Amino acid sequence: MVQWISSNFRCLFNRHEPVHDDVTWDGAHYISNCHRCGSGVRRESQGVWRRDWLQL
Numbered sequence: 914m915v916q917w918i919s920s921n922f923r924c925l926f927n928r929h930e931p932v933h934d935d936v937t938w939d940g941a942h943y944i945s946n947c948h949r950c951g952s953g954v955r956r957e958s959q960g961v962w963r964r965d966w967l968q969l
């Protein structure tokens with residue numbers, strides 16, 4: 914439980930981790946799914962993945 918909270922803490926603040934084996938380029942950014950929370954995520958800049966802001 915404590916571990917779950919700490920691993921999802923970053924997700925709550927919109928700092929996600931992509932599934933590195935499943936990253937695709939959509940013509941604008943790299944997109945993937947967060948391996949912690951499962952949200953669709955989009956790479957904002959090097960190492961910075963945000964919840965996908967172009968599709969809800």
Ligand SMILES: [Zn+2]
Pocket residue numbers: 924928929930947948949950951952
């Ligand atoms: Zn996440």
